[in-house]
Amino acid sequence: MAASLMRRLRVVGVNKWMNAFQNRSIHLSVRALGAFDDDFEKAKNRLNTLKEEPGNDVKLRIYALFKQATNGKCNTQKPGMMDFVGKAKWDAWNSLGDITQDAAKQKYIELVDELAGKEKPETPAESTTATGSKFTTLDVTNDGGVYTIKLNRPNKKNAINFEMYDEWVLALKEAADDKNVVLAVVTGTGDFYCSGNDLGNFMDIPPDGVKAMAEEGGIILERFVSAFIDFPKPLIGVINGPALGVSVTVLGLFDAVYATDKATFHTPFSNLGQSPEGCSSYTFPRLMGAAKASELLLFNKKITAQEAFDRNLVTEVFPDHDFQRSVQTRIQQYAKLPKMSLQKSKFLSREAEREILHQVNKRECEVLVERWQSEECFKAIMNFFSKSSSKL
Structure with a gap:
């Protein structure tokens, strides 16, 4: 029972995490806002192919840049204190201030490129135990x-x-x-x-x-x-x-x-x-x-x-x-x-x-x-x- 609940509470993988907010209506209303559109779309797709899940501080940065790029400056009400995830995302988005949507797209692209570049090729496991x-x-x-x-x-x-x-x-x-x-x-x-x-x-x-x-x-x-x-x-x-x-x-x-x-x-x-x-x-x-x-x-x-x-x-x-x-x-x-x-x-x-x-x-x-x-x-x-x- 404990192991099952543990797996249920585990931090979700990067694909599921990205889909959770990219499939919302804001994602469906993305407009051609500048010169970075093509690279921005490619970066979104590349993010879903990462073999290793980013840390939560990086996830928040990705989320904030995506929202700024697609919706502009933070314009929603701050969630309550007990909505921990919602508040963390809101704070990350709000911290971007007035940067333009094109600038946010560029930073999003650069961050995804950095994450993809840091990934190391898979190597055979070093473990010698049968388990x-x-x-x-x-x-x-x-x-x-x-x-x-x-x-x-x-x-x-x-x-x-x-x-x-x-x-x-x-x-x-x-x-x-x-x-x-x-x-x-x-x-x-x-x-x-x-x-x-x-x-x-x-x-x-x-x-x-x-x-x-x-x-x-x-x-x-x-x-x-x-x-x-x-x-x-x-x-x-x-x-x-x-x-x-x-x-x-x-x-x-x-x-x-x-x-x-x-x-x-x-x-x-x-x-x-x-x-x-x-x-x-x-x-x-x-x-x-x-x-x-x-x-x-x-x-x-x-x-x-x-x-x-x-x-x-x-x-x-x-x-x-x-x-x-x-x-x-x-x-x-x-x-x-x-x-x-x-x-x-x-x-x-x-x-x-x-x-x-x-x-x-x-x-x-x-x-x-x-x-x-x-x-x-x-x-x-x-x-x-x-x-x-x-x-x-």
């Missing part, structure tokens, strides 16, 4: 007792959408159930470890669907964090670049965390009108003390890899130029240790707090469900999207 075909947001390998989960949405800075939440839980279960797996590793593709929760998870939700989205989001998050709490084997984080949000908070549930010296750690919850998750309200104060934890969880402080090490969030920091070699050498050494001895030792060191962690996880998710429905959260996320789209 690799199950995953679309992860690159999963299983070799020599090491089960590696690589977050694989590099164009989105490995942001976690609903699909990745689902697949990450599945990957951890497979690693736990496979008797040949000694330990599991989590890392990221590209130069980002993970940019946290994909704020696109909040998009395409009708005003009357906010409560259902928040409640289902709480179920998804609680299940996700529980997978880390209950993971029975050593779990190692290989932090190859910046980490944000939930990708940082769950690190307190890992058994070792290795970071490149270029990594940063950021949990900007109050900036987004939200609250801590991943059991960080419990693990962070225990790791680093209440005052240091508050800097991260309350006051949005971004810390370096060295600062994360000093606060006991990171086990060891390596120079970036030698990061992968050093960490992989260490992991291969660990994978040769007796696996049952590792599991029994982890059980003894973690079992006393397991029930506490589940209680903390449940309570954090309850608070977040309330936060996601609050006007404060909506305003903060709207402000984030407005700033993102204005930079394009």
Whole structure:
């Protein structure tokens, strides 16, 4: 049931998203307004052929330019606060001000050309595991007792959408159930470890669907964090670049965390009108003390890899130029240790707090469900999207 609802709430693909507003009456009344008409029509068609869905800030920019090009300056009433999607689109369109329809067409064409030019040709999957075909947001390998989960949405800075939440839980279960797996590793593709929760998870939700989205989001998050709490084997984080949000908070549930010296750690919850998750309200104060934890969880402080090490969030920091070699050498050494001895030792060191962690996880998710429905959260996320789209 949860997986079905998750797929239903998933951010829609670019083709469906474009059709949703291009098939409206405004699209049917497009007039020949200037020299860019032919290229504008070609750009609309080319947008529907993109293999990768643009980020939501780019979607808003595309929408705004399309409306400005076909209808001129924003001339509709601003939607209510609870119409999150409508308000985001209205703000993006209104931000274009008085630019002409021809100018909007030109910018639309340039943006689509840029998106098409950034797409990379498809390459064979790197995954060597027999279950690799199950995953679309992860690159999963299983070799020599090491089960590696690589977050694989590099164009989105490995942001976690609903699909990745689902697949990450599945990957951890497979690693736990496979008797040949000694330990599991989590890392990221590209130069980002993970940019946290994909704020696109909040998009395409009708005003009357906010409560259902928040409640289902709480179920998804609680299940996700529980997978880390209950993971029975050593779990190692290989932090190859910046980490944000939930990708940082769950690190307190890992058994070792290795970071490149270029990594940063950021949990900007109050900036987004939200609250801590991943059991960080419990693990962070225990790791680093209440005052240091508050800097991260309350006051949005971004810390370096060295600062994360000093606060006991990171086990060891390596120079970036030698990061992968050093960490992989260490992991291969660990994978040769007796696996049952590792599991029994982890059980003894973690079992006393397991029930506490589940209680903390449940309570954090309850608070977040309330936060996601609050006007404060909506305003903060709207402000984030407005700033993102204005930079394009």
